[in-house]
Amino acid sequence: MNNSTTPVLDARGLEKSFCMGASQLRVLRGVDLALHSGEVCALRGTSGSGKSTLLHLLGLLDTTDVGSLHLAGLDCTKLGRTAAARQRAKQVGFVFQQFQLLPELDALQNVLMPRRLACGWSWWSRRRDEYARAKQILSKVGLSERMSHRPTQLSGGEQQRVAVARALVSKPALLLADEPTGNLDTQTGNDVLALLLGLAREQGAAVLLATHSRSLADACDREILLVDGKLEML
Ligand SMILES: Nc1ncnc2c1ncn2[C@@H]1O[C@H](COP(=O)(O)OP(=O)(O)OP(=O)(O)O)[C@@H](O)[C@H]1O
Ligand SMILES: [Mg+2]
Numbered sequence: 001m002n003n004s005t006t007p008v009l010d011a012r013g014l015e016k017s018f019c020m021g022a023s024q025l026r027v028l029r030g031v032d033l034a035l036h037s038g039e040v041c042a043l044r045g046t047s048g049s050g051k052s053t054l055l056h057l058l059g060l061l062d063t064t065d066v067g068s069l070h071l072a073g074l075d076c077t078k079l080g081r082t083a084a085a086r087q088r089a090k091q092v093g094f095v096f097q098q099f100q101l102l103p104e105l106d107a108l109q110n111v112l113m114p115r116r117l118a119c120g121w122s123w124w125s126r127r128r129d130e131y132a133r134a135k136q137i138l139s140k141v142g143l144s145e146r147m148s149h150r151p152t153q154l155s156g157g158e159q160q161r162v163a164v165a166r167a168l169v170s171k172p173a174l175l176l177a178d179e180p181t182g183n184l185d186t187q188t189g190n191d192v193l194a195l196l197l198g199l200a201r202e203q204g205a206a207v208l209l210a211t212h213s214r215s216l217a218d219a220c221d222r223e224i225l226l227v228d229g230k231l232e233m234l
Pocket of ligand 1: 018019020025027045046047048049050051052053054
């Protein structure tokens, strides 16, 4: 990690509210966060404090009301839907608590999905390389024998390993993980986390991991706390 370089993620003054009928729920009230390549950071906060909301903004799955967001050198604050989707496919990997694999696709096709989105029209000319790359990362997460299994034919830990492979197949600058071990037993969760952090560190990705778990936070380089819509550095 080198703090003198430009951060992979640079968020300033992010605010997000949700309208609930006539009332407004202010969830994020001015979030500043810089993450550098290779840095692994835990995001903690009570249930409902806004961790998932923040990850969605940082991963360009939702838009901020106020503030600015730079990701991998690009100002993403006001990107339109298509440009945001392209930047997300190239630069962001997401791992969710509920795995979020596409049920009708097998493990290999799930891992290939972000590559199809990132390649667009050039997919057909690149697909041979892309298949090789997806198979390689599935092997790295220990699933070379499960590539043609659909999510319902995989255990929870295996599904999350597919999700880890899918999140990292594009070598994203930023990996966002939202309670990635929350649905797994302790041992399986530890194994998946070790895999996720090992691969992310190998690729030099910046990692932000939302978690309630102290021990998960201890496995990270640093920890931040979301309180009253703002971040406290610990
Ligand atoms: N789309 C939405 N519309 C309205 N309110 C929302 C929406 N998404 C989230 N919220 C509210 O925003 C607050 C923050 O939710 P969020 O899911 O970000 O919390 P969290 O910190 O991830 O919680 P947990 O630890 O339980 O996952 C909650 O009070 C939630 O009800
Ligand atoms: Mg959440």
